[in-house]
Amino acid sequence: MRTVSARSRLSSWLTRTPRARLALLLSAPLLWLGLAYIGALAALLITALWSTNAFTGQIERVWTLDNIRIVLTDPVYRAVTFRTIGVAVLVTLIDAALALPVAFFMAKVASPRWRPLLVAAILLPLWASYLVKAYAWRSMFGGGGLIDWLGAPFGITSPGYGLTATVCTLAYLWFPYMVLPIFAGLDRLPGSLLEAAGDLGARPGRILRTVVLPMVFPAVVAGSIFTFSLTLGDYVAVEIVGGTKQFLGNLVYDNIGAASNQPLAAAVGLVPVVVMIVYLSLSRRAGALEHL
Amino acid sequence: MRKILAIAVVAMLTACGTTSESPTENSQGFTAPKLPMHDKLGPGEGAVSILAWPGYAEDGSNDPKTDWVTPFEKQTGCQATIKTFGTSDEAVTLMKTGDYDVISASGDASLRLIAAGDVAPVNTGLVPNYGDVTAFLKDRPWNSVGGQMYGVPHGWGANLLMYRTDVVKPAPTSWAAVFTDAGKYQGKVTAYDSPIYIADAALFLMKTKPDLGIKNPYALDEKQLGAAVDLLKTQKPNVSEYWSDYLKEVQSFKSGNSVIGTTWQVIVNTAKAEKAPVEAILPEEGATGWSDTWMVAAKGKHPNCAYQWLNWIVSPQANAQVAEYFGEAPANQKACALTADKSFCETYHAGDASYAEKIWYWSTPVPQCLDGRTDVRCTDYAAWTRAWTEIKG
Numbered sequence: 001m002r003t004v005s006a007r008s009r010l011s012s013w014l015t016r017t018p019r020a021r022l023a024l025l026l027s028a029p030l031l032w033l034g035l036a037y038i039g040a041l042a043a044l045l046i047t048a049l050w051s052t053n054a055f056t057g058q059i060e061r062v063w064t065l066d067n068i069r070i071v072l073t074d075p076v077y078r079a080v081t082f083r084t085i086g087v088a089v090l091v092t093l094i095d096a097a098l099a100l101p102v103a104f105f106m107a108k109v110a111s112p113r114w115r116p117l118l119v120a121a122i123l124l125p126l127w128a129s130y131l132v133k134a135y136a137w138r139s140m141f142g143g144g145g146l147i148d149w150l151g152a153p154f155g156i157t158s159p160g161y162g163l164t165a166t167v168c169t170l171a172y173l174w175f176p177y178m179v180l181p182i183f184a185g186l187d188r189l190p191g192s193l194l195e196a197a198g199d200l201g202a203r204p205g206r207i208l209r210t211v212v213l214p215m216v217f218p219a220v221v222a223g224s225i226f227t228f229s230l231t232l233g234d235y236v237a238v239e240i241v242g243g244t245k246q247f248l249g250n251l252v253y254d255n256i257g258a259a260s261n262q263p264l265a266a267a268v269g270l271v272p273v274v275v276m277i278v279y280l281s282l283s284r285r286a287g288a289l290e291h292l
Numbered sequence: 293m294r295k296i297l298a299i300a301v302v303a304m305l306t307a308c309g310t311t312s313e314s315p316t317e318n319s320q321g322f323t324a325p326k327l328p329m330h331d332k333l334g335p336g337e338g339a340v341s342i343l344a345w346p347g348y349a350e351d352g353s354n355d356p357k358t359d360w361v362t363p364f365e366k367q368t369g370c371q372a373t374i375k376t377f378g379t380s381d382e383a384v385t386l387m388k389t390g391d392y393d394v395i396s397a398s399g400d401a402s403l404r405l406i407a408a409g410d411v412a413p414v415n416t417g418l419v420p421n422y423g424d425v426t427a428f429l430k431d432r433p434w435n436s437v438g439g440q441m442y443g444v445p446h447g448w449g450a451n452l453l454m455y456r457t458d459v460v461k462p463a464p465t466s467w468a469a470v471f472t473d474a475g476k477y478q479g480k481v482t483a484y485d486s487p488i489y490i491a492d493a494a495l496f497l498m499k500t501k502p503d504l505g506i507k508n509p510y511a512l513d514e515k516q517l518g519a520a521v522d523l524l525k526t527q528k529p530n531v532s533e534y535w536s537d538y539l540k541e542v543q544s545f546k547s548g549n550s551v552i553g554t555t556w557q558v559i560v561n562t563a564k565a566e567k568a569p570v571e572a573i574l575p576e577e578g579a580t581g582w583s584d585t586w587m588v589a590a591k592g593k594h595p596n597c598a599y600q601w602l603n604w605i606v607s608p609q610a611n612a613q614v615a616e617y618f619g620e621a622p623a624n625q626k627a628c629a630l631t632a633d634k635s636f637c638e639t640y641h642a643g644d645a646s647y648a649e650k651i652w653y654w655s656t657p658v659p660q661c662l663d664g665r666t667d668v669r670c671t672d673y674a675a676w677t678r679a680w681t682e683i684k685g
Contacts, residue, residue, distance in 0.1 A: 256385070
């Protein structure tokens with residue numbers, strides 16, 4: 001009896017105070033966001049300011065800016081940063097160039113009956129494991145692989161593992177993430193606008209340039225946030241098809257897993273964070289965040 | 293991420309101070325924390341967690357015929373969980389988690405583990421089979437501190453040069469094939485992905501460029517390290533990929549993406565078993581190599597099972613099996629009588645102290661030059677790690 005009355009008292013108190021209700025509802029997800037997300041970022045920053053004992057690999061909690069200085073001034077880290085950003089940009093451009101016609105076909109040309117099937121077809125590769133797809137590209141680029149076999153009649157041989165293989169693999173892996181936002185953007189574009197432009201005498205090229213592209217641009221930027229950030233943080237595909245090339249992710253992985261230098265790894269890990277902050281603020285200006 | 297967070301929390305609790313235990317000074321350039329030694333063998337805990345080089349703790353999952361873990365479990369009642377690692381650096385990092393009871397450590401990991409307080413001194417009196425271990429493996433600088441053993445010697449061998457017999461003709465005789473002549477197999481050379489590989493370049497320079505004055509590939513001053521780094525940078529354009537996962541190297545040689553490069557005997561055996569046309573040689577310059585030691589974790593949860601594993605793995609029967617499977621000289625002299633190939637120990641020079649002296653065992657580079665020079669400071673492992681990042685670019 002007493003527990004029931006306590007429960008009913010609590011429930012009536014909650015009914016009377018909507019603020020307490022809201023606080024209780026939100027505290028769990030907010031705590032999660034604060035601890036696991038912001039807290040992790042803060043820990044990353046703090047760790048970057050420590051150093052390790054080179055011999056034992058133990059972390060020495062003495063404040064130092066050495067790791068940040070190494071990452072900013074050492075030519076190796078600069079080269080790897082520019083290589084990673086360059087590949088991220090290239091992957092994004094390739095995906096955008098491939099995704100635009102595909103998404104246009106899906107949204108404006110294909111009959112409504114086919115549309116869900118096409119969306120499913122684009123999503124289908126996401127069901128397969130990332131590793132399986134990366135290893136598939138490894139065997140395609142390998143000696144005697146598909147590319148060697150296809151190119152043989154034309155005297156073309158596979159470029160082997162390296163940047164080319166990495167760009168191809170990553171562009172393939174992130175392709176669905178580019179198609180879907182553009183498809184959604186084009187879907188919202190009224191067909192009447194295209195017809196009106198045509199009625200006024202614009203040729204298809206001009207319609208694309210002056211009507212479709214400006215309206216779909218925020219969606220492209222939204223898709224590029226995925227392709228760009230996913231490439232920026234990737235290291236597994238690089239490990240599998242990248243040959244001797246290193247990305248920022250590999251430097252983080254090697255510093256934690258191999259060199260047991262977590263502070264330096266944390267300092268390297270801050271680079272993509274900074275790059276993404278810049279990228280996101282630029283995207284926001286382009287109005288892309290409403291299209292995510 | 294959780295680990296970094298945990299570190300941050302610990303840091304806040306300890307108010308950003310460094311901890312130190314009362315240290316023992318020694319001449320090896322580091323101080324070993326004083327840790328208690330296991331003094332009496334109690335009943336087994338029913339489980340043991342093993343951190344090992346691939347091929348050192350086989351439970352039949354790779355090859356049903358290769359299994360010396362299951363008999364151990366049957367005899368001692370200690371259920372073994374096995375984790376393998378690809379480089380000594382990875383081993384040192386994994387050992388810090390405190391999840392493992394025993395580790396097979398090479399010379400470039402052992403002293404770091406001792407200095408970090410991750411492994412405890414070993415009471416060899418609790419390991420009956422220790423008595424049969426070859427004398428020249430005991431009380432060495434990589435497995436003991438001040439006369440106190442920190443583990444049980446397991447076996448030793450050399451890093452070899454492997455090549456595809458159908459592509460690499462004539463057969464190589466020198467490490468020059470992967471350094472100065474690497475251009476012949478452009479994009480098909482492979483190398484070990486660890487800073488310790490710099491020693492392979494230093495060894496080659498030691499034999500081919502005497503004016504650099506390298507006496508020990510693990511004792512390099514700034515100029516000598518620079519020469520080794522330059523050599524590795526000229527090698528890099530010819531490298532298809534660096535390996536640290538031994539199965540990746542097997543696959544790479546099988547498909548022909550790599551045709552020549554440094555290897556271990558176990559990789560040669562695995563590749564041959566998969567019908568890859570490969571051979572391996574010990575080049576004329578000699579080689580870097582390993583002399584491994586089973587060590588016991590300082591804070592392991594199963595110390596009694598750990599000691600039972602130590603005794604088991606250097607027992608004549610198990611030691612013979614490991615040595616033959618991995619392709620190394622066994623530490624236990626009695627193992628030689630039990631190998632399937634009766635000339636095995638002769639092939640691997642198991643009891644041959646003078647041959648063993650010719651291999652440059654992996655050691656951790658420290659500022660105090662390992663070759664005895666006192667007029668310069670040598671480059672330490674941190675410098676090697678930075679150099680390796682720079683070489684890979």
